[in-house]
Amino acid sequence: MKSESSRERIVRRAALELRDGFYVNLGIGMPTLVANYIPRGMTVILQSENGLLGIGPFPEVGEEDPDLINAGKQTITEIPGAAYFHSADSFAMIRGGHVDLTVLGGMEVDQEGNLANWMVPGKMVKGMGGAMDLVAGARRVVVMMTHVTKEGEPKILQKCRLPLTGARVVQRIISDLAVMDVTPAGLVLAEIAPGVTVEQVRQATEAELKVDPETLKTVMV
Amino acid sequence: MERIPDGATILMGGFGLCGIPENLIAALRDKGTKHLIVASNNAGVDDFGIGILLRSRQVKKMISTYVGENDTFERLCLSGELEVELVPQGTFAERLRAGGSGIPAFYTPTGVGTLVATGKEVREFDRRLYLLEKALRGDFAFVKAWRGDRLGNLVYRKTARNFNPLMAAAADTTIAEVEQLVEPGSLDPDTVITPGIYVDAIFQGTNYEKRIEQRTHRPKGGAGA
Numbered sequence: 001m002k003s004e005s006s007r008e009r010i011v012r013r014a015a016l017e018l019r020d021g022f023y024v025n026l027g028i029g030m031p032t033l034v035a036n037y038i039p040r041g042m043t044v045i046l047q048s049e050n051g052l053l054g055i056g057p058f059p060e061v062g063e064e065d066p067d068l069i070n071a072g073k074q075t076i077t078e079i080p081g082a083a084y085f086h087s088a089d090s091f092a093m094i095r096g097g098h099v100d101l102t103v104l105g106g107m108e109v110d111q112e113g114n115l116a117n118w119m120v121p122g123k124m125v126k127g128m129g130g131a132m133d134l135v136a137g138a139r140r141v142v143v144m145m146t147h148v149t150k151e152g153e154p155k156i157l158q159k160c161r162l163p164l165t166g167a168r169v170v171q172r173i174i175s176d177l178a179v180m181d182v183t184p185a186g187l188v189l190a191e192i193a194p195g196v197t198v199e200q201v202r203q204a205t206e207a208e209l210k211v212d213p214e215t216l217k218t219v220m221v
Numbered sequence: 222m223e224r225i226p227d228g229a230t231i232l233m234g235g236f237g238l239c240g241i242p243e244n245l246i247a248a249l250r251d252k253g254t255k256h257l258i259v260a261s262n263n264a265g266v267d268d269f270g271i272g273i274l275l276r277s278r279q280v281k282k283m284i285s286t287y288v289g290e291n292d293t294f295e296r297l298c299l300s301g302e303l304e305v306e307l308v309p310q311g312t313f314a315e316r317l318r319a320g321g322s323g324i325p326a327f328y329t330p331t332g333v334g335t336l337v338a339t340g341k342e343v344r345e346f347d348r349r350l351y352l353l354e355k356a357l358r359g360d361f362a363f364v365k366a367w368r369g370d371r372l373g374n375l376v377y378r379k380t381a382r383n384f385n386p387l388m389a390a391a392a393d394t395t396i397a398e399v400e401q402l403v404e405p406g407s408l409d410p411d412t413v414i415t416p417g418i419y420v421d422a423i424f425q426g427t428n429y430e431k432r433i434e435q436r437t438h439r440p441k442g443g444a445g446a
Contacts, residue, residue, distance in 0.1 A: 114334075
């Protein structure tokens with residue numbers, strides 16, 4: 001299935017954002033899968049906003065602990081060296097700039113780095129959870145998402161149309177087609193996926209894309 | 222429960238179904254107290270946690286950060302029977318911490334430039350914009366801890382801590398339920414998270430179900446998260 005492989009491609013590329021020693025908060029859903037691709041030998045401490053530093057793998061059958069879940073309410077484990085804390089401490093870490101990186105999903109991102117991922121007018125609003133705090137406070141905000149909607153509509157826009165999660169908060173967008181950086185000069189195409197042309201990326205993007213052939217790379221994942 | 226009037230504001234600890242005051246919620250359901258304002262990170266699921274208070278139409282308003290796990294909630298919201306105030310999770314936590322510590326309001330960067338900022342003071346500090354958010358307090362707090370002593374000192378277990386310590390401090394009357402009630406001196410004072418000064422009543426709960434919302438596994442002997 002094409003959608004499955006493009007999701008996997010996004011996840012694997014997002015894992016390349018990790019650096020040794022980083023404290024990272026991965027969003028619920030697709031971003032959680034990035035944990036499966038932490039390079040061997042690299043130490044990355046995963047933060048869960050419900051009060052844990054040091055998320056371990058999912059438990060084996062029979063080893064689930066109802067007192068130990070992640071922010072997606074999934075049963076998890078702790079790594080040796082884990083620490084627990086209450087929710088105000090958790091968001092002090094997040095808002096206080098102690099979390100090096102957050103990787104979140106997105107419905108829309110625009111060329112100014114605005115992000116919309118919590119609310120669609122007219123539909124039941126479920127809530128923003130910790131997303132607004134994460135984008136306001138993490139040192140680096142990376143959004144991973146399919147480049148276009150299921151209907152083929154662009155999600156990378158000149159200006160977000162949905163209500164925002166954060167204003168001017170996104171530094172990098174990773175899609176199944178490309179990697180783009182939000183810079184003072186605008187949205188810059190940093191990498192394209194193998195077999196994808198710059199023209200294809202432009203076609204799928206509403207935002208104005210700046211391309212420098214000198215620095216453009218093909219993503220090797 | 223006799224002392225909780227209709228219309229009371231109650232803070233309820235827990236994240237999802239983890240660390241929720243199961244016994245207190247059930248008792249409140251049995252008592253039938255109505256028109257409640259409940260502040261809790263989530264709204265439980267259809268048939269467990271705060272969900273059972275929604276089903277019995279006892280809640281007038283929820284103050285929460287994410288309510289996506291509950292169909293009853295959605296139905297009541299759409300029909301206008303239930304009011305909801307959605308708050309960013311870090312702001313929710315900090316409003317509670319402020320409420321418990323004599324701070325009436327604070328500035329946060331969270332939500333600047335979003336709908337959350339509507340009607341709120343925005344102020345610039347060091348070339349960055351912040352929102353003024355007000356403290357949140359309850360008439361009552363229902364908290365759940367792992368162990369506690371008769372003086373109200375509480376120890377939590379793993380991620381079941383979440384909002385419980387913040388809520389314990391942020392209400393006029395705090396009731397704690399614990400899995401193990403022990404004598405003073407049994408808890409290592411260095412490990413106490415909620416000192417007893419915040420707790421007005423404590424009891425040992427019974428029949429804990431501790432339901433798991435999303436049971437996720439790795440294959441035996443396998444890795445991966």
